[in-house]
Amino acid sequence: MEKWKKVFAIIWAGQFLSILSSTIVNFAVILWLSIETGSAQILALAAIAAMLPQALIGPVSGVFIDRWNRKYTMIAADSFIALCTLLLAVLFALGIAETWHIFLLLALRSVGSAFHMPAMQASVPLLAPESQLTRIAGINQMIYSVGNIAGPALGALCITIWDMQYVLLLDVAGALFACGTLLFVAIPKPAGTEARAQSIAREMKEGFLTVWANRPLSLVFLFSILVMFFIMPVSVLFPLMTLEHFKGNAFQVSLVEALWGVGSLVGGAVMGMKVYNINRVALVNWMYLLLGVTFALSGTLSQSGFAWFAVYTAIGGVAGAVYMATFTAIIQTNVASASLGRVFSMFHTVSIIPSLIGLAGIGFFAERLGLTLSFVVCGVIICLIGLAAFMARSTLQIDKKQPAPANG
Numbered sequence: 001m002e003k004w005k006k007v008f009a010i011i012w013a014g015q016f017l018s019i020l021s022s023t024i025v026n027f028a029v030i031l032w033l034s035i036e037t038g039s040a041q042i043l044a045l046a047a048i049a050a051m052l053p054q055a056l057i058g059p060v061s062g063v064f065i066d067r068w069n070r071k072y073t074m075i076a077a078d079s080f081i082a083l084c085t086l087l088l089a090v091l092f093a094l095g096i097a098e099t100w101h102i103f104l105l106l107a108l109r110s111v112g113s114a115f116h117m118p119a120m121q122a123s124v125p126l127l128a129p130e131s132q133l134t135r136i137a138g139i140n141q142m143i144y145s146v147g148n149i150a151g152p153a154l155g156a157l158c159i160t161i162w163d164m165q166y167v168l169l170l171d172v173a174g175a176l177f178a179c180g181t182l183l184f185v186a187i188p189k190p191a192g193t194e195a196r197a198q199s200i201a202r203e204m205k206e207g208f209l210t211v212w213a214n215r216p217l218s219l220v221f222l223f224s225i226l227v228m229f230f231i232m233p234v235s236v237l238f239p240l241m242t243l244e245h246f247k248g249n250a251f252q253v254s255l256v257e258a259l260w261g262v263g264s265l266v267g268g269a270v271m272g273m274k275v276y277n278i279n280r281v282a283l284v285n286w287m288y289l290l291l292g293v294t295f296a297l298s299g300t301l302s303q304s305g306f307a308w309f310a311v312y313t314a315i316g317g318v319a320g321a322v323y324m325a326t327f328t329a330i331i332q333t334n335v336a337s338a339s340l341g342r343v344f345s346m347f348h349t350v351s352i353i354p355s356l357i358g359l360a361g362i363g364f365f366a367e368r369l370g371l372t373l374s375f376v377v378c379g380v381i382i383c384l385i386g387l388a389a390f391m392a393r394s395t396l397q398i399d400k401k402q403p404a405p406a407n408g
Contacts, residue, residue: 004128007185008136014181015120016143018078021174023151025085026050028159028167029102037099048356049103053110055352061114062345066338070123071187075179077116082175084108085168092165118348122340125332126188131275133332137325138271145265145321149258190337210339211346216394217334220281221347223389224327227288228351230378230385231320234295237374238313241298245371246306256313263317270318271325280326280399281389287323288386291316296379299372334398 033042065073088105091097128136158167211218242248242256294316298309335343369377389395 004132007127008139010181010184012139012143014178015140016146018174018178019143019147020151020154021170023147024155024158025168025171027152027155028164029106031156031159032164033099033102042099046103046106050106050110051352051356053107054114055349055356057111057114058118058345058349058352059342062118062342065115065119065122065341065345066190069187069189070119070126070341071182071185073119074116074123075182077112077119078175078179078182081109081112081116082172082179084112085171085175089165089168089172092163092168097164114345114348118341118344121328121332121344122337123187125337125340126190127185130333134280134326134329135272135275137328137332138268138273138321140328141268141321141325142265142272143268145261145268145317149261149265152254152257190340206339206342210335210343214334214398216392216398217331219389219392219395220284220327220330220398223288223385223392223395224284224347225350226385227291227382229353229357230381231291233357234375234378237371241309241371241375242306246301246303246309248306252306256310259310259314260317260320263314263319264321265317266314267318267321268325271322279396280330281395282399284323284326284330285386285389287319287326288389289383290319291323292379292382292384292386294319294379295375295382299375299377299379301372330399 030046033046084105088097088101091101124136125133155167158170211221238256238260239253242253246252294312298312301308331343331347332340
């Protein structure tokens with residue numbers, strides 16, 4: 001087995017258990033809040049608490065990810081998340097946990113994630129051949145998809161058989177296991193980090209200019225951000241679409257969520273099987289069109305069309321996974337390793353903003369436009385963005401010089 005495969009086998013083992021345990025706990029927390037408060041507003045505030053810190057500190061965290069040792073940055077971030085979760089478990093064990101404690105935990109976990117995820121993505125090009133980056137991104141999508149499929153079911157099971165403090169300890173164990181596996185991995189220091197600028201603001205600007213100075217790459221970024229702006233409000237509306245338009249039940253809501261996860265798993269598996277001799281920017285653009293079509297068609301369905309809604313959702317999951325894996329690999333290939341932490345942090349920050357707007361504007365989409373029209377409008381706009389992306393011919397040139405496939 002090639003050395004890079006052994007390294008990623010170790011990393012993926014730790015990340016899988018960490019992601020699965022985190023998904024279990026996240027769903028258990030949502031259930032706990034639902035049972036205790038019965039308030040949709042509380043759930044929306046919880047989601048905002050889980051995302052807002054990443055949006056606020058993302059640009060700054062990227063500077064330090066590029067300054068620090070990325071291996072120990074990930075270990076420190078996971079350890080911080082584990083400590084915060086352990087403290088909440090203690091509050092539950094003492095019987096004094098309150099809703100605001102949950103919000104605080106979600107916010108602190110978000111701070112840890114602002115360092116961990118970009119550091120992980122920025123480390124991949126330092127550990128694997130350039131020809132394998134899309135494959136690795138596909139396998140990462142598979143790992144997240146398995147967690148998203150199994151996590152909710154296991155979270156619902158755990159909260160029915162265990163007290164909340166014991167469920168939270170699963171996340172602590174998963175984070176510590178991930179930290180342990182990283183100790184067996186050596187992540188090289190990227191070239192160009194020896195002489196770092198002392199000003200955080202200057203380094204943040206350098207990270208922005210890394211993308212801005214490359215016009216074709218900046219356009220790829222822009223199209224992706226625009227698409228995310230319209231994906232997120234729709235994703236918030238999926239449960240309401242099932243319950244209100246199709247007159248479904250809780251099982252059907254969970255089925256739709258699971259089908260998106262299954263689609264993501266299939267998409268990740270396809271990208272992880274081999275290296276494809278294909279223009280990756282064009283592939284991303286095709287996935288925009290496919291996503292847009294699935295959203296728009298979903299909005300045209302009658303109340304009896306739930307089965308087709310489920311099919312379109314699964315197809316959307318495939319398109320979403322292929323898009324994200326391919327986009328990630330494009331960035332890893334076209335940005336110097338010394339700047340990747342800042343670039344990925346910046347992208348995560350800008351991508352989270354549409355999620356927050358979607359949560360804040362859910363009333364407008366659901367009540368002003370209506371559920372079905374919201375799906376159609378957002379789907380059509382995403383398709384138009386995909387067409388515009390194809391018209392930006394310069395972006396298709398950045399992936400012309402691809403490394404020769406090496407599937408070994």
